[in-house]
Amino acid sequence: xxxxxxxxxxxxxxxxxxxxxxxxxxxxxxxxxxxxxxxxxxxxxxxxxxxxxxxxxxxxxxxxxxxxxxxxxxxxxxxxxxxxxxxxxxxxxxxxxxxxxxxxxxxxxxxxxxxxxxxxxxxxxxxxxxxxxxxxxxxxxxxxxxxxxxxxxxxxxxxxxxxxxxxxxxxxxxxxxxxxxxxxxxxxxxxxxxxxxxxxxxxxxxxxxxxxxxxxxxxxxxxxxxxxxxxxxxxxxxxxxxxxxxxxxxxxxxxxxxxxxxxxxxxxxxxxxxxxxxxxxxxxxxxxxxxxxxxxxxxxxxxxxxxxxxxxxxxxxxxxxxxxxxxxxxxxxxxxxxxxxxxxxxxxxxxxxxxxxxxxxxxxxxxxxxxxxxx
Numbered sequence: 001x002x003x004x005x006x007x008x009x010x011x012x013x014x015x016x017x018x019x020x021x022x023x024x025x026x027x028x029x030x031x032x033x034x035x036x037x038x039x040x041x042x043x044x045x046x047x048x049x050x051x052x053x054x055x056x057x058x059x060x061x062x063x064x065x066x067x068x069x070x071x072x073x074x075x076x077x078x079x080x081x082x083x084x085x086x087x088x089x090x091x092x093x094x095x096x097x098x099x100x101x102x103x104x105x106x107x108x109x110x111x112x113x114x115x116x117x118x119x120x121x122x123x124x125x126x127x128x129x130x131x132x133x134x135x136x137x138x139x140x141x142x143x144x145x146x147x148x149x150x151x152x153x154x155x156x157x158x159x160x161x162x163x164x165x166x167x168x169x170x171x172x173x174x175x176x177x178x179x180x181x182x183x184x185x186x187x188x189x190x191x192x193x194x195x196x197x198x199x200x201x202x203x204x205x206x207x208x209x210x211x212x213x214x215x216x217x218x219x220x221x222x223x224x225x226x227x228x229x230x231x232x233x234x235x236x237x238x239x240x241x242x243x244x245x246x247x248x249x250x251x252x253x254x255x256x257x258x259x260x261x262x263x264x265x266x267x268x269x270x271x272x273x274x275x276x277x278x279x280x281x282x283x284x285x286x287x288x289x290x291x292x293x294x295x296x297x298x299x300x301x302x303x304x305x306x307x308x309x310x311x312x313x314x315x316x317x318x319x320x321x322x323x324x325x326x327x328x329x330x331x332x333x334x335x336x337x338x339x340x341x342x343x344x345x346x347x348x349x350x351x352x353x354x355x356x357x358x359x360x361x362x363x364x365x366x367x368x369x370x371x372x373x374x375x
Contacts, residue, residue, distance in 0.1 A: 033330055036370040039350070040074045043367030046352035047292070048090040048175065049337035050097070055371075058097055059337075059352060060088045063363045067099055067116075070369060080122055085110070089185065093178035100128065100173035100185065111171035113185060113196050126196035128187060129171045137203040138167030138191040143235050143258075146212065152228035160224060167191060167206075167237075175242040175293070177251070184276070186240040186253060193243055193251060193274055205279035207238040207272070210257040213265050222264050234259075236268075242293045243274075247300050251276050252284065254291040254304060261290045262308045271304060271320075285320055289313070295340035298347055305335040305351065317351060330372065348373045 039057065048060040057070040058079075065082035067090060080087065082101050089100035096117050103110035113126035144164040145153070153163035172189035182197030184204065193204040212233040215223075220230050236258030244252045250273040257268035269288030272281050290307030297303065300322035309316040315335050319328040336355035341348050349372045 032375040033349075034373040034375065036332065036351070036353075036372050038368055038370050039072070040070045040076060040369040041367075042365040043068075043352065043369065044363045044365050045336075046355055046367040046369065047336045048088045048099075049293075049339050049350060049352050049369070050090045050092045051339045051341050051350050052092050055341075057350060057369055058090050058092060059369060060090045060099065061367075062086050062088045065101070067097070080114075080116055089113070089173045089176040091176040091178050091183075096178070098125075098176050098178050098183055100176060102172050103129075109171070111173055111187075113173065113176065113183060125183070125199060126185075126194075126201050128173050128185065128190075128194065128196075128201060131194065131201035131203075132171040132187070132190050133169055135203060136167060136169050136190075137206045138237075140206060141167045141191065141209055141237075143167070143209060143237050145229070146233050146235065148229065148232050152226065152232075155226040155228060157224055174240070177243045177245060179245065184243050184251060186243040188239045188241055188256070191238050191240065193240060193253060193279075195276075203279075204251070204276055205274045205281055207240055207253070207255065208281060210236040210238050210255075210268060212236075213259070213268070219265060223260060241291065244294055244296050246273060246296055248273075249276070250274060252294060252296065252302065254288075254294045256291060262313060263289045267309075269306070271302060288318065290315075293335075293337040295338045295349070297340045298342060298344045301340075303338050303340055303349060305338045307334055307336065307355070315353070317349065332370070336367075342374075 044061040045063040046059045047062045050058040055072040059068045065087045066078050067080040069077045069079050086102040091098045096115050100113050111129040112124050114122045115125045116122045148163045170189035173185050174188040175186040177184040182195050185194040192206050195202045195204045212235045214233050215229045239256040240253050242254045246252050253272045255270050267287045267289045269291035270286040271284040273284050274281050288306050289309045291304050293305040295303045302320040304318045306316050315333050317330040332353050334355045335351050335353050337352045339350045353368045354366045
């Protein structure tokens, strides 16, 4: 079944509305937050973000294939462009910026990781599609229906795909994390966490299948299925959307659950942690709607960007306190990426918001970069 609209194609857009301006995280016992301060406007699908020295931001405009450098006063400079391919998975270590590109020509698929140093041309450091094409790490996973009769399987629309299938050859790098040992990549289409070192790509972990969803009389039409599927369970793909290093040395990964990104099938997004040495995965938290990014705070907190979270489905950033099930919420419209900057005494969240356009107008410059000071 088709995975998330955000990740499937740069031609797909999602409805968004105006930015809210709350005075604090809702939910009680959470941090107080100042009002969001707008750093930059007129961004086009800003799905990836990194904060460098002195508040300098590096923001992807995924669907236009551009990487922007944004100074504290909002001045924007294009420092990389692709000429048609998607650009995302932005990160930084030292004086090197990392990003990934995904080809938009289905006849000639590509996905590559790049390194950009000031004064130098971008350098390809990993061919992610080649790794996917030769290794296909999630071929060991089985997705789709469990026990669906052939008489019903034959009625499935073409866009749903086969009733049951193994992991497909597909690559869409969505986030990167540079370390002294190499660069980790969350590949949202490969359903895997990869590691790039010295030009070679390795598989760190194949993510588990999402929790099976029972098809019901209330939801089968909404997801384009025939009535004969009611009562059967569907195993969606696990779509990793970010990777960060935790204080415990494990990798923390957000996921979209495959299929509908909104809450039509429930709040199915999650945060897992992955042992980078053996690929072991553990569930940290669940119940997110459109979890596309996370950030680790100075006290081990986790901030999760939920594109369609909140009671009205327009988006929020959710804060998880370390060692606690308590959650606090900061309503922000269509937040796509979040970074946490500061220390235990003073810190701020940088968030890209309004990440998508209305209807079928195509990518529009409505995105923002905001800063929220925590107290």
